[in-house]
Amino acid sequence: MKINFNLNGNDRTFETEPNEKVLDFLRRIGLKGVKRGCETGDCGACAIILDGKIINSCMLYTGQIDGHSITTIEGLGDNQNPHLIQETFVDEGAVQCGFCTPGMILATKALLDKTPNPTLEEIKNGLSGNLCRCTGYVKIEKAVVESAKKLGGKNV
Amino acid sequence: MKKENIKSVGRSVKRIDAEEKARGTSLYVDDIKFPGMLYAGVFRSPIASGTIIKLDITKAKKVKGIVTILTYKDIPGKNLVPVVFNDQPLLVEKEIRYVGEPICLIAGESKEIIKKAISLIELTVKERKPVLSIKESLKSKKAVNPEYKDNILQYYPIERGKVDKIFKKAHLIIENEYETNYQEHAYLETQGMVALEEMNGIMTLYGSMQCPFYVQEGVATVLGTDYSKVSVKLMTTGGAFGGKEDVPSIIGEIAALLSKKTKRPIKFTLSREEDIETMSKRHPSYTKYRSAFDKDGKLVGVDIDYYLDGGAYSTLSPIVLWRGVIHAIGPYDCGNVRINGYAMATNKVPSGAYRGFGTPQIIFAAETQMDIAAEKLGLDPVKIREKNCFKKGSITSTGQVLKESIGILDTIKKGKKSFNYSERKKNTEKFNKKHKNLKRGVGVASLFYGVGLGARGGPLQKGSALVSLFKDGSVQFSVGTTEMGQGMYTVLSQITAESFGISFEKVHATRISTEKVSDSGPTVASRATFISGNAIKVAVKRLKKNLTEFMFKEKIINSMKNIEFKNNNVYKNGKKLMSFTELAMKAWLGRVKMIEASWYLPPETTYDIKDGQGDAYVTYSYVTNFVEVEIDLRTYRTQVIDLFSSEEFGNVINPQLAEGQIEGGNVQGIGYALFENTVLSKGKILTNSFSTYTIPTILDVGELHPVIVEKKFKEGPFGAKGMGEMPLMGIAPTIGNAIYNAIGTRLYKVPFTPVEVYEEIKDR
Numbered sequence: 001m002k003i004n005f006n007l008n009g010n011d012r013t014f015e016t017e018p019n020e021k022v023l024d025f026l027r028r029i030g031l032k033g034v035k036r037g038c039e040t041g042d043c044g045a046c047a048i049i050l051d052g053k054i055i056n057s058c059m060l061y062t063g064q065i066d067g068h069s070i071t072t073i074e075g076l077g078d079n080q081n082p083h084l085i086q087e088t089f090v091d092e093g094a095v096q097c098g099f100c101t102p103g104m105i106l107a108t109k110a111l112l113d114k115t116p117n118p119t120l121e122e123i124k125n126g127l128s129g130n131l132c133r134c135t136g137y138v139k140i141e142k143a144v145v146e147s148a149k150k151l152g153g154k155n156v
Numbered sequence: 157m158k159k160e161n162i163k164s165v166g167r168s169v170k171r172i173d174a175e176e177k178a179r180g181t182s183l184y185v186d187d188i189k190f191p192g193m194l195y196a197g198v199f200r201s202p203i204a205s206g207t208i209i210k211l212d213i214t215k216a217k218k219v220k221g222i223v224t225i226l227t228y229k230d231i232p233g234k235n236l237v238p239v240v241f242n243d244q245p246l247l248v249e250k251e252i253r254y255v256g257e258p259i260c261l262i263a264g265e266s267k268e269i270i271k272k273a274i275s276l277i278e279l280t281v282k283e284r285k286p287v288l289s290i291k292e293s294l295k296s297k298k299a300v301n302p303e304y305k306d307n308i309l310q311y312y313p314i315e316r317g318k319v320d321k322i323f324k325k326a327h328l329i330i331e332n333e334y335e336t337n338y339q340e341h342a343y344l345e346t347q348g349m350v351a352l353e354e355m356n357g358i359m360t361l362y363g364s365m366q367c368p369f370y371v372q373e374g375v376a377t378v379l380g381t382d383y384s385k386v387s388v389k390l391m392t393t394g395g396a397f398g399g400k401e402d403v404p405s406i407i408g409e410i411a412a413l414l415s416k417k418t419k420r421p422i423k424f425t426l427s428r429e430e431d432i433e434t435m436s437k438r439h440p441s442y443t444k445y446r447s448a449f450d451k452d453g454k455l456v457g458v459d460i461d462y463y464l465d466g467g468a469y470s471t472l473s474p475i476v477l478w479r480g481v482i483h484a485i486g487p488y489d490c491g492n493v494r495i496n497g498y499a500m501a502t503n504k505v506p507s508g509a510y511r512g513f514g515t516p517q518i519i520f521a522a523e524t525q526m527d528i529a530a531e532k533l534g535l536d537p538v539k540i541r542e543k544n545c546f547k548k549g550s551i552t553s554t555g556q557v558l559k560e561s562i563g564i565l566d567t568i569k570k571g572k573k574s575f576n577y578s579e580r581k582k583n584t585e586k587f588n589k590k591h592k593n594l595k596r597g598v599g600v601a602s603l604f605y606g607v608g609l610g611a612r613g614g615p616l617q618k619g620s621a622l623v624s625l626f627k628d629g630s631v632q633f634s635v636g637t638t639e640m641g642q643g644m645y646t647v648l649s650q651i652t653a654e655s656f657g658i659s660f661e662k663v664h665a666t667r668i669s670t671e672k673v674s675d676s677g678p679t680v681a682s683r684a685t686f687i688s689g690n691a692i693k694v695a696v697k698r699l700k701k702n703l704t705e706f707m708f709k710e711k712i713i714n715s716m717k718n719i720e721f722k723n724n725n726v727y728k729n730g731k732k733l734m735s736f737t738e739l740a741m742k743a744w745l746g747r748v749k750m751i752e753a754s755w756y757l758p759p760e761t762t763y764d765i766k767d768g769q770g771d772a773y774v775t776y777s778y779v780t781n782f783v784e785v786e787i788d789l790r791t792y793r794t795q796v797i798d799l800f801s802s803e804e805f806g807n808v809i810n811p812q813l814a815e816g817q818i819e820g821g822n823v824q825g826i827g828y829a830l831f832e833n834t835v836l837s838k839g840k841i842l843t844n845s846f847s848t849y850t851i852p853t854i855l856d857v858g859e860l861h862p863v864i865v866e867k868k869f870k871e872g873p874f875g876a877k878g879m880g881e882m883p884l885m886g887i888a889p890t891i892g893n894a895i896y897n898a899i900g901t902r903l904y905k906v907p908f909t910p911v912e913v914y915e916e917i918k919d920r
Binding site: 032033034035036037038039040042043045072073074076077082086087089090091093095096097098099100101102105123124125127128129130131132133134135136137138139140141 | 187394821
């Protein structure tokens with residue numbers, strides 16, 4: 001079947017099998033920043049932004065993104081410059097093994113787009129679907145706080 | 157420019173691999189693909205113990221897209237996963253010893269096709285009653301493995317002083333039994349390897365691991381080929397925590413066997429379910445612990461029986477157990493010690509390495525005992541630790557005299573102050589008077605930990621490095637230890653830069669590979685900074701010598717004394733000669749040797765395996781944790797409020813990375829203490845996903861406050877020791893002691909799930 005959707009800002013058309021998971025599909029077309037952590041919707045490593053909301057791509061079939069808009073980690077920043085949230089994660093030491101990082105950064109983006117000045121509780125809730133086994137979350141939380149400050153309430 | 161002072165060590169430089177990881181472009185094993193690549197799968201045992209009567213793969217072989225199915229008969233070399241005792245076959249020949257044990261290997265065009273083939277393999281077995289716990293293993297007349305008739309995979313004793321005599325006259329004796337469950341590493345990236353024959357017929361593996369040399373040995377063993385025909389290269393590794401120490405050999409052997417047979421590249425990655433069910437994990441434990449104190453609160457005698465559940469094969473149990481035994485009494489000087497440590501065989505997946513390596517289990521017992529003693533003696537829990545802890549000249553349970561860099565008392569004092577111990581204790585008491593259903597408490601626990609492999613590391617106690625200087629003055633290096641997320645590339649780049657006196661930005665770490673450096677053991681035991689850092693220092697020293705000799709030969713200097721490399725320049729008698737870049741170019745033109753492969757051997761240890769006496773490790777790191785918790789008496793759920801982990805691990809190379817290790821380790825410790833709970837049925841792990849085996853989320857961790865104490869260790873690179881594992885190790889007893897402080901219920905079983913807390917309260 002053919003699906004049409006907006007991928008990282010561009011309207012695209014792809015041929016897919018109806019039973020193909022979005023995680024597998026995105027990795028098949030080369031978006032390897034979408035990570036396979038559990039395939040049961042528990043870890044958030046494969047998270048993408050679907051119409052502004054953070055969602056685990058292992059829990060979606062390709063048919064479900066037809067006509068929608070999605071952002072993957074590859075859609076943040078450009079070839080020369082990383083997005084401010086990406087930069088802030090690096091500066092704050094929020095990256096260790098890096099496997100949860102794309103999902104964490106996208107969860108942060110989805111949160112700050114909707115809630116530009118989040119409380120700590122809102123940050124924790126916003127990131128509660130993303131598991132990290134390395135950092136203990138302290139520096140990730142700090143990176144979100146700092147990103148919000150730097151963005152100054154603007155959506156980027 | 158005069159005041160310029162280039163420093164790399166001691167600064168929180170940015171991780172060199174963070175930006176590519178934040179962009180999502182860093183390549184992990186599952187992200188690579190080769191033309192014609194096939195996928196791999198494994199047909200595994202559904203039972204815990206039995207004999208294979210018949211195995212029929214004919215139907216499975218006919219599935220379209222299946223390229224090959226292998227049994228043990230198809231292994232060209234030895235059917236073996238080499239670790240310590242070499243008792244584990246890669247594939248079952250006849251006897252099945254655990255659920256999930258590999259029987260057949262399958263290569264196919266896709267994972268779905270392989271799944272279908274697996275469902276068509278027919279297995280007939282004669283089932284036996286399995287041995288499923290330490291207690292069953294001790295009682296069982298039937299050996300899990302005929303090589304271990306009494307089911308003891310390994311035994312270590314320590315005997316020191318006059319234990320029986322001291323227990324007869326002791327003022328206070330405390331005797332309890334403790335149990336701990338498995339812990340799953342839960343690295344976010346599951347195990348994986350890609351294998352293919354590259355140029356000149358070299359079987360090349362790309363993968364996620366802690367020891368490429370182990371994988372090389374495993375692959376050469378099953379292929380029956382030379383080590384020199386196997387290369388192992390590290391991909392970006394998505395967490396390991398000990399879980400990628402030995403078992404990647406299994407993954408690599410499987411991928412290489414299938415690649416050899418099919419003549420095509422093979423990718424073998426595990427699903428989360430398969431990873432949890434069949435890979436190593438922290439040993440469950442059972443401990444009988446007797447402690448004797450005099451009336452002043454001095455620990456005068458210890459008598460311990462320590463049992464680990466090793467699973468069906470010995471794998472790393474001999475070494476895990478040894479480490480546990482060495483650290484069993486905690487960071488205390490006690491003259492009368494008897495420890496009997498046993499690793500027991502059971503019909504379960506082999507346990508293995510996990511951050512702390514046999515120590516968190518026994519520290520839980522030791523530090524709970526210390527807390528009980530404090531209460532019975534009317535001493536403050538912090539006081540009793542201050543009184544008993546190591547000082548300069550103290551003697552460990554193996555008779556090792558401690559001489560240098562002993563930070564335990566400093567971690568207690570600095571931790572206590574940062575935690576605001578006395579004030580906080582009063583505040584919790586006030587809080588508890590006000591609240592009926594919420595109770596708060598504070599807890600403390602201390603520990604020490606041997607850095608590096610120690611005496612039982614034997615031939616693996618060595619570090620290797622390759623350092624290469626280019627004519628533009630920039631530097632590349634590689635080492636034998638791996639980057640798995642902890643930040644080794646960055647820390648070693650800092651050490652390289654500092655050793656050369658050049659800017660951090662001029663140094664670049666390259667991919668870890670068996671092709672670059674010689675076998676220098678695994679990336680474990682908190683050893684990478686110490687062992688590889690020192691190997692780098694050796695190489696840089698030689699390169700600087702080459703450059704100095706060249707300057708002398710060229711009459712740039714009239715003697716080789718008082719030469720300094722710093723601030724991107726070279727100085728003689730404090731006067732600048734030229735920039736480092738200029739010297740590099742001159743040296744290149746002058747055909748100076750600009751590459752050095754180096755070797756570092758740590759100081760000798762003297763430990764004797766027979767009586768357990770002697771120097772066990774070169775040095776130790778120290779931790780004291782302070783925690784405040786809150787328990788909800790309606791749900792029995794425990795929440796950490798504040799955790800202060802006060803740690804001494806020599807001098808700090810990178811404060812931000814060190815904090816990251818402390819915070820991350822603390823949270824794995826919180827998970828271990830409170831809710832990571834493996835449940836099995838007939839030897840099969842039921843908690844095989846993150847919805848049933850729950851690890852901490854950002855909502856579960858409370859406030860973490862790393863407290864760093866620096867105490868230089870002269871033999872360490874720039875004074876550093878090692879610190880990767882300690883942050884996890886003492887969290888369970890710290891929280892257990894805080895729960896007791898809050899509600900007066902003592903917990904003897906990890907994890908302290910709400911059910912466990914309820915059971916203890918109910919029985920009281």
